[in-house]
Amino acid sequence: MRRPSKSALAGLAVLIALPFIIRFSLGGSERYYLHLLIQIFIWAFIYTGWSIMGRFGLTSFGHGAFTGIGAYGCVLLWNYLGLTPWVGIPLSVVVAVVVALLVGYPCFHLRITGHYFALLTLALTEFVRLCIVGLRDYTGGSLGTQPRRYGDGLSIYAIQFETDRVVSFYIALALWLTGLAIWIWVDSSMDRYALEAASQDEEAAASVGIDVTREKLKVTAISAAMCAFGGAIYGQYQMYIGPDTIAGLSVSLNIVFAVIAGGLWVMLGPTVGAVFTQVLSEALRVTIQSTAGLQSAFGSSVLALDTLIYGLLLVLFIIYMPKGILGTLLERRQKKSVSSRIAPVSAA
Amino acid sequence: MLELAGIDAGYSGFQALFGISMSVKAGEAVAVIGANGAGKTTLLRVISGLLPASEGTMTMDGVSLRETPPHKIIATGIAHVPEGRRLFPRLSVENNLKIGAYTPAARAKFVDRLGFVYELFPRLKERRAQLAGTLSGGEQQMCAIGRALMSGPKLVLFDEPSMGLAPVIVAQVFELVRRIRSQGYTVLIVEQNVRQVLKFADRFYLLEAGHIKASGSAEQMLASDDIRKAYMGL
Numbered sequence: 001m002r003r004p005s006k007s008a009l010a011g012l013a014v015l016i017a018l019p020f021i022i023r024f025s026l027g028g029s030e031r032y033y034l035h036l037l038i039q040i041f042i043w044a045f046i047y048t049g050w051s052i053m054g055r056f057g058l059t060s061f062g063h064g065a066f067t068g069i070g071a072y073g074c075v076l077l078w079n080y081l082g083l084t085p086w087v088g089i090p091l092s093v094v095v096a097v098v099v100a101l102l103v104g105y106p107c108f109h110l111r112i113t114g115h116y117f118a119l120l121t122l123a124l125t126e127f128v129r130l131c132i133v134g135l136r137d138y139t140g141g142s143l144g145t146q147p148r149r150y151g152d153g154l155s156i157y158a159i160q161f162e163t164d165r166v167v168s169f170y171i172a173l174a175l176w177l178t179g180l181a182i183w184i185w186v187d188s189s190m191d192r193y194a195l196e197a198a199s200q201d202e203e204a205a206a207s208v209g210i211d212v213t214r215e216k217l218k219v220t221a222i223s224a225a226m227c228a229f230g231g232a233i234y235g236q237y238q239m240y241i242g243p244d245t246i247a248g249l250s251v252s253l254n255i256v257f258a259v260i261a262g263g264l265w266v267m268l269g270p271t272v273g274a275v276f277t278q279v280l281s282e283a284l285r286v287t288i289q290s291t292a293g294l295q296s297a298f299g300s301s302v303l304a305l306d307t308l309i310y311g312l313l314l315v316l317f318i319i320y321m322p323k324g325i326l327g328t329l330l331e332r333r334q335k336k337s338v339s340s341r342i343a344p345v346s347a348a
Numbered sequence: 349m350l351e352l353a354g355i356d357a358g359y360s361g362f363q364a365l366f367g368i369s370m371s372v373k374a375g376e377a378v379a380v381i382g383a384n385g386a387g388k389t390t391l392l393r394v395i396s397g398l399l400p401a402s403e404g405t406m407t408m409d410g411v412s413l414r415e416t417p418p419h420k421i422i423a424t425g426i427a428h429v430p431e432g433r434r435l436f437p438r439l440s441v442e443n444n445l446k447i448g449a450y451t452p453a454a455r456a457k458f459v460d461r462l463g464f465v466y467e468l469f470p471r472l473k474e475r476r477a478q479l480a481g482t483l484s485g486g487e488q489q490m491c492a493i494g495r496a497l498m499s500g501p502k503l504v505l506f507d508e509p510s511m512g513l514a515p516v517i518v519a520q521v522f523e524l525v526r527r528i529r530s531q532g533y534t535v536l537i538v539e540q541n542v543r544q545v546l547k548f549a550d551r552f553y554l555l556e557a558g559h560i561k562a563s564g565s566a567e568q569m570l571a572s573d574d575i576r577k578a579y580m581g582l
Contacts (some may be wrong), residue, residue: 081543141356190450190455193439193443193446193447193450194447194450196436196438196439197436197447198438200438200439201435201436201437202432203398203430203434204430204434204435204436205436205447206397206398206418206419207396207397207398207418207422207430208422208427208447208448208450208495208499209419209423209429209450209451209499210418210419210447210450211417211419211453212419258507
């Protein structure tokens with residue numbers, strides 16, 4: 001087992017102390033900044049879950065379905081059957097995993113990869129969204145729905161914590177750390193080599209004894225479980241779930257964009273992606289809403305402007321920075337340290 | 349060791365092998381020769397389970413291979429050095445070898461076998477941290493052979509090891525195959541370079557348009573005027 005480095009421990013200490021740092025330095029807008037951080041952690045967990053399979057060339061646009069199943073499963077079981085999320089969340093996660101395996105098995109068995117895999121998973125997302133909209137009597141349709149509030153909104157039994165931002169912060173932090181632990185666990189397993197090999201040459205991988213279908217299913221199950229779990233926690237924190245925020249194509253696209261922006265192949269890449277996208281969308285929202293000129297030029301459609309900028313950035317990232325922000329930075333640093341080691345030799 | 353009887357196989361809408369029967373005994377080096385498109389590569393793909401046979405029986409030390417999924421073929425003692433080497437280009441040399449020892453039985457012997465492969469191919473040890481895709485053609489062939497040996501096979505299948513290599517490298521690659529042979533491995537090799545392969549093969553099968561047209565010892569082959577003219581240009 002890897003021992004955590006000193007800088008990692010120091011970073012963790014800062015994160016644990018963060019709510020207090022914010023309270024003393026930014027007291028007035030404490031709730032706002034905590035909210036931003038909580039969002040970042042929850043999404044970073046979901047993004048990390050996606051990249052656990054995405055890094056092996058399994059580019060899925062279906063994870064908006066898994067977050068949706070997690071969030072809606074948990075809330076509907078609570079609202080209509082009174083089932084505590086302690087049971088509802090595991091049940092929803094199991095459902096998401098079963099769906100992932102049902103879609104994954106034929107894909108992997110028939111060697112569907114690349115574009116076709118992406119399209120197939122895209123259809124899954126749309127299917128789940130249509131189910132949610134179609135069952136509007138229960139799900140609230142495209143308007144979304146809310147988990148029934150239990151007591152004063154702070155309850156272990158109902159896993160409701162949104163009213164206390166500090167508690168929410170620590171829950172989100174723990175969630176994110178769990179995501180990193182799972183990433184490290186997969187990364188240091190033999191499955192990782194098997195999957196890397198399979199993503200580079202499936203046939204050669206099979207001929208050295210790798211059960212490619214099984215390995216892919218394993219990692220897909222882990223990934224879907226994480227996203228469903230993250231989706232459920234997101235719903236419990238927001239106390240509102242809707243197809244646009246937690247289930248559907250826009251969620252799938254956000255996940256893929258954020259991970260590509262942050263860096264797909266490094267552990268903290270998805271986290272950097274979460275920081276980047278959350279801060280970006282907040283900044284765009286605030287700037288656009290407070291710029292009178294834009295409002296008068298575009299009217300209310302100005303609110304869609306951040307989506308447009310988002311899409312543009314995605315294109316730019318894929319073309320100019322395929323390794324993402326963190327991936328590119330780490331590569332630069334590595335090159336620098338290599339060249340500084342080589343330089344004296346070439347000079348002599 | 350390896351027995352094939354009446355094997356048919358093909359791709360959708362097109363049959364590539366017709367009633368192939370052949371055998372490889374322990375310790376032998378057997379060559380399958382034939383022109384482009386004769387079905388040589390298909391034959392090896394069928395043996396290692398990458399392409400299912402549609403008819404016939406196929407056993408390795410008595411274990412039926414037709415019912416064995418591709419990832420379990422290696423456990424029967426067959427390792428495949430595929431056409432075009434098929435390394436994992438973005439993994440290091442050592443990780444390619446590590447993947448070669450993927451099966452649980454092989455993992456237990458990983459350290460010993462890695463030492464053995466590095467002893468056999470010191471060049472691989474020098475390049476162990478390099479990405480396999482950046483190796484030269486000859487080194488890639490070494491790496492592909494090393495990866496196959498990591499599973500501790502009894503029978504090594506070579507698919508056109510000389511393909512796409514410069515003539516001087518081709519001679520080196522056959523030297524590698526000969527070295528593998530002298531280590532006690534049984535070898536089944538598919539080649540177009542008949543002259544080179546007959547230097548060390550004990551027996552041969554001649555494959556023509558999916559049928560076995562002739563077989564015998566290497567001497568018999570060299571003695572046959574027809575075959576010499578058709579395949580060696582002599």
